[in-house]
Amino acid sequence: MGTAKLDEFTVRDNRIARYAKALGHPARVAILKFLITKKNCVCGDIVDVLPLSQSTVSQHLKELKEVGLIQGEIDGKRVCYCIDPKEWELAKRSIADLMDSFVTKGITCC
Amino acid sequence: MGTAKLDEFTVRDNRIARYAKALGHPARVAILKFLITKKNCVCGDIVDVLPLSQSTVSQHLKELKEVGLIQGEIDGKRVCYCIDPKEWELAKRSIADLMDSFVTKGITCC
DNA sequence: AATTATCATCGTATATTTGCGATATTGAAC
DNA sequence: GTTCAATATCGCAAATATACGATGATAATT
Numbered sequence: 001m002g003t004a005k006l007d008e009f010t011v012r013d014n015r016i017a018r019y020a021k022a023l024g025h026p027a028r029v030a031i032l033k034f035l036i037t038k039k040n041c042v043c044g045d046i047v048d049v050l051p052l053s054q055s056t057v058s059q060h061l062k063e064l065k066e067v068g069l070i071q072g073e074i075d076g077k078r079v080c081y082c083i084d085p086k087e088w089e090l091a092k093r094s095i096a097d098l099m100d101s102f103v104t105k106g107i108t109c110c
Numbered sequence: 111m112g113t114a115k116l117d118e119f120t121v122r123d124n125r126i127a128r129y130a131k132a133l134g135h136p137a138r139v140a141i142l143k144f145l146i147t148k149k150n151c152v153c154g155d156i157v158d159v160l161p162l163s164q165s166t167v168s169q170h171l172k173e174l175k176e177v178g179l180i181q182g183e184i185d186g187k188r189v190c191y192c193i194d195p196k197e198w199e200l201a202k203r204s205i206a207d208l209m210d211s212f213v214t215k216g217i218t219c220c
Numbered sequence: 221a222a223t224t225a226t227c228a229t230c231g232t233a234t235a236t237t238t239g240c241g242a243t244a245t246t247g248a249a250c
Numbered sequence: 251g252t253t254c255a256a257t258a259t260c261g262c263a264a265a266t267a268t269a270c271g272a273t274g275a276t277a278a279t280t
Contacts (some may be wrong), residue, residue, distance in 0.1 A: 002238055002264030008161035013143070021134030025119035025268085026119035026127040029208065034121070039130065041219055044226060051118035054207045058228060063267095073219050077226050077277040082219040083212055092209040099202040101280050102146045102193055109151050109183050109192040112234035112268050119277055135238085166239050173237095173276060187247045187256050 019091040023069040027052060027060050032083070035070065041082030043075070067091075069093055126208055129201040132177040137162060138170050142193070145180065151192030153185070177201075 023029060031046055038045075047057045050054055059083060064070045068087035073080045116124055131163075133139060141156055157167045171191060178197035182189045183190045 002266075004135065004137075004159075004265085005161060006136060007128070009140055013136040013139040016139050017134055019129045019245060020139075022130075023205070023208070024131030025114065025136045026116060026123040027114075028124040028260095028266095029126050029131040030119055033208065039215065047227095051115060052229075053270055055229080055271075060270080062228085071219055074227095079220060079225095079227060085212075085214040088209070088212055089273095095133070095205060095209065098133070098143065099198070099205065100128075101143070102195075102198055102213055104195040105149070109181055110192060112236075113233090114268060128221090137274060157256095159234095162238095163240055165241075165259080166258075169238080172258080184257095187254095 012094070015090075016094050017069055018041065019069070019094055022064060022069055022091075025060070026058070028064055031057070032069065033059060035081060035083055041073075042082045043078045043080050046081070122204070125200075126204050128177055129179070129204055132174055132179055132201075135170070137167070138174055141167070141174065142179065143171060145191060145193055151183075151190045153188045153190050156191070 009017075023032075026052060030050060034046055034049055035041060044054070046061070047054045050057055051061075061072065063072070065072055068084055069091060071083050071084045072080075119127075129172070132178060133142075140160060144156055144159055145151060154164075156171070157164050160167055162170075171182065175182055179201060180191050180195055181194045183192075
């Protein structure tokens with residue numbers, strides 16, 4: 001128990017869920033927003049902006065990297081993060097497909 | 111510890127995170143998809159479709175109801191669930207705003 | 221070579237999520 | 251009123267997530 005039964009669902013549903021989960025914490029949302037506004041991909045400046053410790057931020061960055069939404073390149077002693085355009089596009093479309101598939105027909109419920 | 115520091119982030123970022131978190135499990139994605147395709151808002155049929163027990167499905171429904179994405183109306187001994195159009199629209203726009211705010215400028219990283 | 225700066229990882233504590241069976245609850249059917 | 255069917259809720263166990271300080275690794279600086 002305690003383990004999500006991921007195998008039992010479709011690849012598509014899992015993909016949506018995986019991306020959504022990555023967006024499911026305000027710190028990660030803030031990190032992504034920051035990476036978007038700063039054209040040049042900054043690194044540890046993220047730590048300065050967030051109300052979290054360096055290790056916690058690093059943890060969030062790791063998660064974002066694992067789902068593929070961001071990339072991290074080593075640049076000297078710094079690490080340079082940025083959005084991964086392809087993966088971002090895929091995430092965007094996966095979630096948008098779901099959200100757009102609902103259209104109101106005036107009927108609220110039952 | 112172990113508690114997310116939600117107060118430290120903006121209302122907007124928290125809103126995005128809250129909606130995204132609700133979509134962050136394939137079972138909930140599947141439930142939402144099911145509610146979208148079935149125009150008439152079915153109830154316990156959801157249990158038959160998912161590979162989860164009744165109590166677990168009920169739990170997921172509760173979470174979706176708590177973020178507001180779905181409504182549940184009691185209809186006799188059954189309960190009738192459906193998408194909440196207004197909240198859905200808000201969620202859709204909140205997430206889309208974030209996702210659309212990134213535009214590639216050809217530059218991959220650094 | 222020693223020091224410093226930047227970042228990742230480890231270990232740990234706590235909280236939350238996921239899942240299920242068992243047990244309410246409530247309306248329908250008899 | 252008793253039984254049945256549909257849901258919700260409770261209580262539990264296991265897995266994950268969140269957060270932080272301490273430590274490790276590595277490159278730049280001195």
